Amino acid sequence: MTNENMILRVTDVAVHYGGVKAVDGVSFDLRQGEIRGLIGPNGAGKSTVIDAISGRHGLTRGTVRLAGQDITRCSVIDRRRRGLARSFQRTSIFPNMTVSAQIGLAAHKVGAEAPEQDARRVMDQLDLSGEADATAGSLGYGQQRRLDLALALVGRPIVLLLDEPMAGLSPQESADLASHLLKLTGDWGVSILLVEHDTDTLFSISNSVTVFELGRVIASGRPEEVRIEPRVREAYLGSAA
Template sequence: MSTSENKLVLEAHDVAIHYGGVKAVDGVSLSLQKGQIHGLIGPNGAGKSTVIDAITGRRRLTRGKVSLAGVDVTHLGPTERRQRGLSRSFQRTSIFEQMLVRQQVELASYKMGVADPGADADAILQELDLMNLSHAVAADLGYGEQRRLDLALALVGRPSVLLLDEPMAGLSVQESHDLAKHLQALTSRWDVSVLLVEHDMDVVFGISNVVTVFELGRVIASGEPAVVRADPRVRTAYLGSAA
C-alpha cells in the first residue's frame, strides 16, 4: 500500500506526559503521511490512548510538540484542532441515541459551520453505507451500524486527519472487515489520513501502511507491517514469541 502523496499531515515529536513520577508517555515521536493508515498497537496501559489524547489536545504535554500540516498546534485546545482538520473518535460511541441518523449528522455539520450541512450529511452517509438508515432512530441500529454512525460524526467537515481509538471493539469479524474496507476507501476517496489504535491484529497489519508498537509509554518498534511483525522485540513483548 502506497501513500497518495509524500506529504506530512501530522507529527508528534518527543511527546511526554508525566504524572509526578509516573511516565504515562515518555518521549514518543510519530508521524502520519497524507493518505496513510498508521496503526498503533501495544498491551493495555502501554500509552496508546494517552498519545491520542495528547495529539488531540485533551492532555497537557510535559514536553514535546504536535504539528498539523506543518503548523505547531501544541498550545491549541481540542476544538481549535478539530476546526483545523484533526478529528477523533473514542472507544465508546458518542452518538445521540434518540435522534434520527441523518438528523444528527446534519446537526453536527451545521455546528461545524459547513456551508451545506444537508449535502455534507448525505455524502458521509452514502460513503459509509448508512443512507438506507437515514430516518432510523440511532438507538434502533445494530452495534456495528452505531460504530459507523460514530465514524460518520467524526467525518463531518471533511477532516484531513482522523484519529480512531479502537473502532473495531465489540464488532464481529465481518463488521470489523467491513469497517476496515471503509477506512481504506476514505484514505483514497476522501483524502483522509488515519491514525488507528486497535487490538485487532488482523485489521492493523492488513490495512496499515505503518505500524508503531508501544510498551510502557515508549515506542519499541515502528515501520512497515511485515518488518514490525518480524521484529524480535515486538514478538516477545506483544505478539508472543511464536507469532
C-alpha cells in the same frame, strides 16, 4: 519523503501524571492518505497519545504539527476546525435522534460550509444512507460504529484519530469497518491514526505500524518489518505472530 508530505508530526511527546510516565518521548509521522497503526500492551500509552494529539490533555513536553502548523497549544475545537478529528465511540450517540439529524447536527457544530450536504456526503461514503431516518438506538452495533465514524467525518477532516473502533465488533463487522477506513484514505485522502487490539485487521490495512511499550516506542515501520522484530514478538504479539 519530504516534511511537507507529513500531514501529522508528533515529536518527542511526553505526558506524565505525577510520577507516572504514561507517554515518554514518542515521535512518529503520518503521511497524507496513510493509515498508521498503533499497538502495544494494555497501559502502554496509546490512548494517552491519542488524547494528547486531539488536545484533550496537555503535554509535559513535545510538539504536534498538523499540515505544517504547530498545534501543540491549540484547543480541542480549534484542532477540530483545522481538520483533526477523532471518534468518541458510543458515548456520542443520542439513541432517539435519527442518523441524519445527528450527523447534520455534528456538521453544524464543526462549522461545515453546507451542513446538510456534508451530512449526506458522509452518509453515502459510509453506506448509512439507507438508515438516514432510523433512530441511532435502533441500529445494529456495526452500524453504530459507522455512525461514530460519520460524526468524526463531517467538516472534511484531514486526519482521523481512532481509538479501538473495532472493539466489540464481530469479525465480519470488523472487516466491513476496515474496508470503509481503507476506502476513506483512497477516496478522500484522509490520513488515519488507528489504535486497535485486533492486530490481524490492523496489520492488514496499515501502511505503517508503531509499537508502544511502557510509554515508549519500541518499533516502527512497515507492517511486514515490524511483525518480525524479536522485541515486538516478545512484548506483544506472542510467538504465533
